[in-house]
Amino acid sequence: MLNILQQYWWVIVSLLGALLVFLMFVQGGQSLLFGTVKSKEEKTLLINALGHKWELTFTTLVTFGGAIFASFPLYYSTSFGGAYWLWMTILFLFVIQAVSYEFRSKAGNFLGAKTYETFLFLNGMFGTILIGVAVGTFFTGGAFIMNKSSITNTLQPTISYWTNNYHGLEAITNPFNMLMGIVVYFAARTLGLLYIIMQIDFEPLAKKAKNQIKITGPAFVLAFVALLLSLFTMTGYHVNPENGFISAVRYKYLFNMTELIWPFIMLFTGVLLVLGGLANTLFGKGKGSFYITGTGVVLAVWSLLICAAFNNTAFFVSTVDIQNSLTLQNSSSSEFTLKVMAYASLMIPFVLAYIVYVWRAMTKVKMSNEDLLKPDTHKY
Amino acid sequence: MFLASLADLSRLQFALTAMYHWLFVPLTLGLGFIIAIMETFYVRSGNEFWKRTTKFWMNIFAINFAIGIATGIILEFQFGTNWSNYSWFVGDIFGAPLAIEGILAFFLESTFFAIMFFGWNKVSKNAHLISTWLVAIGTNLSALWILVANAWMQYPVGMAFNPDSARNEMVNFWAVLFSPVAINKFIHTITNGYVLAAIVVIGISSWYLLHKREEEFARKSIKTSAIFGLVSLLVLIWSGDGSSVQVAKKQPMKLAAMEGLYKGQKGTPIIVAGILNPGKSAKDIADNPIKYESEDAFIFKISVPQGLSLLVDRKTNTFVPGIEDILKGGYTYLDKDGVPKIAPPIEERMAKGKLAVEGLALYQKARLAGDEEGKGLAYSQLMDNFDHFGYGYIEKPTDVIPNVPLTFYAFHIMIMLGVYFLLFFIITLYMEKKAIISKHRWFLYLAIISIPLVYICSQAGWIVAEVGRQPWTIQDLLPVGAAVSGINPNAVRTTMLLFFILFTALLIAELGIIFKVIKKGPGA
Secondary structure, rough: OOHHHHHHHHHHHHHHHHHHHHHHHHHHOOOOOOOEEEEEEEEEEEHHHHHHHHHHHHHHHHHHHHHHHHOOEEEEEEEHHHHHHHHHHHHHHHHHHHHHHHOOOOOOOOOOHHHHHHHHHHHHHHHHHHHHHHHHHHHHHHOOEEEEEHOOOOOOOOOOOOOOOOOOOOHHHHHHHHHHHHHHHHHHHHHHHHHHHHEEEHHHHHHHHHHHHHHHHHHHHHHHHHHHHHHOOOEEEEEEOOOOOOEEEEOHHHHHHHHHHHHHHHHHHHHHHHHHHHHHHHHHOOOHHHHHHHHHHHHHHHHHHHHOOOEEEEEEEOOHHHHHEEEEHHHHOOOHHHHHHHHOOOHHHHHHHHHHHHHHHOOOOOEEEHHHHEEEOOOO | OOOHHHHHHHHHHHHHHHHHHHHHHHHHHHHHHHHHHHHHHHHOOOHHHHHHHHHHHHHHHHHHHHHHHHHHHHHHHHHHHHHHHHHHHHHHHHHHHHHHHHHHHHHHHHHHHHHHHHOOOOOHHHHHHHHHHHHHHHHHHHHHHHHHHHHHOOOOOOOOEEEOOOOOEEEEEEHHHHOOHHHHHHHHHHHHHHHHHHHHHHHHHHHHHHHHOHHHHEEEHHHHHHHHHOOOHHHHHHHHHHHHHHHHHOOHHHHHHOOOOHHHHHHHHEEEEEEEOOOOOOHHHHOOOHHHHOOOOOEEEEEOOOOOHHHHOOOOOOOOHHHHHHOOOOOOEEEOOOOOEEOOOHHHHHHHHHHHHHHHHHHHHHHOOHHHHHHHHHHHHHHHHHHHHHHHHHHHHHOOOOOOHHHHHHHHHHHHHHHHHHHHHHHHHHHHHHOOOOOOHHHHHHHHHHHHHHHHHHHHHHHHHHHHHHHEEEEOOOHHHHHHEEOHHHHHHHHHHHHHHHHHHHHHHHHHHHHHHHOOOOOO
């Protein structure tokens, strides 16, 4: 039962991670500020269109953190407590986003609109890349040692320690992590452009977005293919379910896909949907492209995250001593806690239902300059 | 020492970020409901005046809400970044409320926030009203789960220690959720938010009256908020009384610090107001006993005889232990099951704590060696002493004493301001009923001054709760020194400075925006 619950919670956490990547279309849209989106009118439209959705992305990030804390506390403890600078940088980038929408255009704001636009740009550009880098560590690991008996050493009781002084910044120098960061960035930017095309009723901006996606869309696809090639040829770490012994296995992630099949089907479907969505925009009328591509991104990311831990795979490898690596078995909460949370997770379909209801209500009509001038509009 | 300085810095960073966060959250908790009540008036009456009023306060809510979110994300992730040992040791219990908070509460508020602010033209009046109520409920539900988690740290229940995983694990979710400390803490904290929001609304409305602007808007806002605030304050006082009873039972050292009580007695008086003698220090009990005995606890005090005994046990002759009594032990107390026991001295608890930690180490060793008999013996040693586990990390007995002046003054400031707010609401309602509120400029000034006072009161409450429980992250189980991450203190120094600069800048920006919104007024 514990085994099933551990897998169930990894699936849920992975789904939240995948939804987060999809919802980072907000960040992708923000990364267009100053470059593609320059005029005051365009900036206001873009920020207001994204502003209706940013909290959903933010909440998904927070819930992802809470869910991983609750279900795999040893990962939370080891990664966050060890890769301190990587996570702190990500947090700072999200703190500056949270105020920027509301404060940007308000009178009396001593920092000025441009400061908040810069905050949004930084969050959009580097928030996505660094989250991608952090996701990359699910495959490349970190320089930590972990010992559950540490608590009995009253002078140094912490369960895990990072063994270098970079505390997570070194993750940026790993090419695979960086590639993952670039893929997440391109995914977010592609979805951001598709969202603009779908949601903003302002022809000059829609035209720019359509031009931009001719570069960003293929760049995303190419980077993603490079990522898959890199992932499927890299060494992963197998955990023996009998005794917990961890050993290196070449092409581990490729084997995970081929042995489990269903993540491969998810990935394949995801890739097809992404290609279909992009082709629909590039060569067709583009109707529904945002949702088609978004669903594809969710399926692809979800399958990769599942692949990181399923099929007896260590999902957070210690590069110092692989026997210290984290697995679903050694890092999870107890069976009781996972079960309690599994009951709470039965609410997720209900939560998704009201999110869909509100999303539909708010995106029924495209946003235009006229909308922002209506008397009851809360304008960012 | 490495741990001590890292723990102090980590505490300081957490205190800084939590106190900043707590500047914004209470207003959100209370204003959400005030707005929902006002919008209900609008939907029921169709009177555009109420829509205008609702939208004005909604604007204040949105500005405050944004910065509340910005400061909140840091708190959640700090459990991992700065308190990683804690995250593992009790993550099995503490993490669940955080995850449920995300799934059940955060999505509720963030999703319906979109309709509340952007949906006036997009959904029906009733759908909008429901969204506003759901945002208010969502913010309060968020508070529920995080306060359940906090209460569990003050009074750990519903869990068992698992020596194989070397951590505490949840065994009874309902015991965690419905712990009396959790219920009381939730009620006390959210009503604090309601009172704060009511006073902010009254203060801002008074500013309009002072400038002879928006009289109808201001008076109706004052009336709505004063009723809401008074009812909330009565519940707040009731739950505060409940808190004192629980603190006496579960965290006697915190109560002693709150009252500056060094030596207990039967029929202990309660301090109404006082100035502590800086020369009196509990650390002198061991280091300089002559000085300790010769110094009075107070330079000045006003006290009510037997008041503390009456407050915490409803009896006038109950013995309430002071700091010295807790250090030395020997007094009778009731354990978790209500059985009378003699309190051991802290030194004995430290010795037992070390036995518990040693028992765990022996257990782990025996487990790896496959020594079943050794495992059994070590397990007995661990569990026989487990109630004292955290004391195994304490270096000297006086380390279990929190900062007495900070806890004492924070507690008394909170109480005095609480009494003031009771009078304030009564006077406000009286003056509003007699329609004389606009004529008394002194009252309008008083209402404006009350805004910073209510923030001071609210922050003081947190200081009592959090400083008073030191040195424990988990009461009696895990002191702060053993809960921190294995990071360089300089890293914490740097992030703390960055947080301070960023949050202060954002606070200044927020105040600037709010002042402008107020100046423009609801008609803008």
